[in-house]
Amino acid sequence: MNSSYIYHGFEISILYEDSHIAILNKPSGLITHKKNIHDSEVSLQDSLSQKFEIIDDEVGKEGIVHRLDKDTSGLIIITKNKTIKQIFQDLFKNRLITKHYLAISYGVLNQSYIEVSKNITRQKHQRTKFKTAQFEGKEALTKITNLKTYHGSISLLDCEIITGRTHQIRVHLTSLGLPIIGDKSYILDKEQKFRLNNLKKDVVDTLNSFPRQALHSYHVEFEHPISKKSIKITCDLPDDMKDLQAKLK
Numbered sequence: 001m002n003s004s005y006i007y008h009g010f011e012i013s014i015l016y017e018d019s020h021i022a023i024l025n026k027p028s029g030l031i032t033h034k035k036n037i038h039d040s041e042v043s044l045q046d047s048l049s050q051k052f053e054i055i056d057d058e059v060g061k062e063g064i065v066h067r068l069d070k071d072t073s074g075l076i077i078i079t080k081n082k083t084i085k086q087i088f089q090d091l092f093k094n095r096l097i098t099k100h101y102l103a104i105s106y107g108v109l110n111q112s113y114i115e116v117s118k119n120i121t122r123q124k125h126q127r128t129k130f131k132t133a134q135f136e137g138k139e140a141l142t143k144i145t146n147l148k149t150y151h152g153s154i155s156l157l158d159c160e161i162i163t164g165r166t167h168q169i170r171v172h173l174t175s176l177g178l179p180i181i182g183d184k185s186y187i188l189d190k191e192q193k194f195r196l197n198n199l200k201k202d203v204v205d206t207l208n209s210f211p212r213q214a215l216h217s218y219h220v221e222f223e224h225p226i227s228k229k230s231i232k233i234t235c236d237l238p239d240d241m242k243d244l245q246a247k248l249k
Contacts, residue, residue, distance in 0.1 A: 007047035032067035074217030098221040104214035105178040150248040153195040182210035
């Protein structure tokens, strides 16, 4: 049975737990872990000691084996000790954990499915942002399926990340001309405005005012390294993305 706890106003749901790991639903607006020991921002990692016993000496990242961007919601795996953390780091490295996200984006794919294989590297003048590159950076692969189209100009996309690069989905979708609604860092101004031309004013206002990137980690799947059971966890869209979807319909 699922449970949840409140930490500094954020509701964090526990969707799976055993003696080795837990799988949580991280709300948007909450960072995964602090940047450094001087960072005072509230983080998911801070909350873990409230609910779990974690034996891990990686200061500031105790229990954290991967991360989600602050404004991306959804599933995140935490580990309860150093041994299981190393095992899961290897699972991620060897691409043995399946991870799917839902994104609501401006624009429409010209096909129902596409694989995007483009390297990702930091932008030279804005070091907190990333871009695709032909030769530099790290290889990145995203599999994108068009699930639904609204008004011929907005898409609901399933994005499976095979690699786990920072901002990977956001960068890859923008490189296709499909920037995520609400994303303040990756914007294609002219294309986004063009996509709004045939929409009613109330819909346009909703899209323009959506406060964060409409991106949600909704499905993880892997073989549990200890029990050898198949673990498949899915979580619904959060309320803000459900409301956005309803207004687009």
